[in-house]
Amino acid sequence: MSSSGDTVQVLLVEDDAALQVLMRYNLEKLGYTVTVAGSGAEAFAALSAGRPDVMILDWMLPGTQSGPEVCRRLRSDPELKDIPVIMLTARTDETDSISGLESGADDYLVKPVSFPALDARIRALRRRLSVSYDHLRFDDITLDTTRHHVERGGRRIQLGPTEYRLLEFLLRAPGRVFSREQILQAIWGRNIHVELRTVDVHIRRLRRELNAPGEKDPIRTVRSAGYALEYSADSADG
Known part of the structure; x- marks a missing residue:
């Protein structure tokens, strides 16, 4: 599953055989190289054989590993943690979608899948990973x-x-307050519909990874406004 040239490698984890065929056909038509897995166990077998650029993961999978459980296991593995995950769900309740994000997914789509929308989500995820050449610092935080x-x-x-x-x-832009709308546009893009609560989910996940016990939380929540990278008076033990 190693990348060749500019071809984007997709790992599709879907147990419905008919939907596997449909999705693989449409993704390959869009120019992606697709590997298919029908369960969580098959997904990790595929991951051991090669690293995809994006994983498309169905919520409902056979066996003991559901989509969210596969995602949580992926995020707990240092070697696999940074693989982008788009979760597919037949569930339309917003709480379920937020639960998918809480498990570690980067994005989600509700079935039946719109392939132009899926293509746009994959491209947006790939843009987020584009490399620039500098170091960014704030207090004791460094990003290379x-x-x-x-x-x-x-x-x-x-x-x-x-x-x-x-x-x-x-x-x-440390110190600048960004609204949830501004963050959505910057991270997901202007033409992709994502719920505002998605920003809160990813902020919580970022805080959880960034802040060790006793460390100040560098992300300030500005009531009715959004978020800023700056310490507040009550930011200890973030």
Whole structure:
């Protein structure tokens, strides 16, 4: 599953055989190279054979590993943690979509899948990973955009791709308050519909990874406004 040239490698984890065929056909028509897995176990077998650029993961999977459980396992593995994940769900309840994001997914789409929308989401995720060549710093936090390394106080921090891009975005304008709408446009793009609560989910995930016990939380929540990278008076033990 290693990349060749500019071809984007997609790992599609979907147990419905008919939907597998349909999705693979349409993704390959869009120019992607697709590997298919029908369960969580098959997904990790495929990951051991090669690293995809994007994983498309169905919520409902056979066996003991659901889509969210696969995603949580992926995010707990330092070698796989930064693989972008788009979760597919037949569930239309917003709470379920937020639960998918809480498990570690970077984005989600509700079935039946619109392939132009899926293509746009994949492209947006890929843009978030584009490399620039500088170091960004705030207090004891350093982000190396060349190697995609994040450190705080000298310790290495492993972030998922969306949390990485979110931190990079905030680091480029410390002290500035960004609304949720501005963050959505910067991270997901202007023409992609994503719920505002998605920003809150990823901010929580970023805080969880960034802040060790006793450390100040560098992300300030500005009531009725949004978020800023700056310490507040009550930011200890973030």
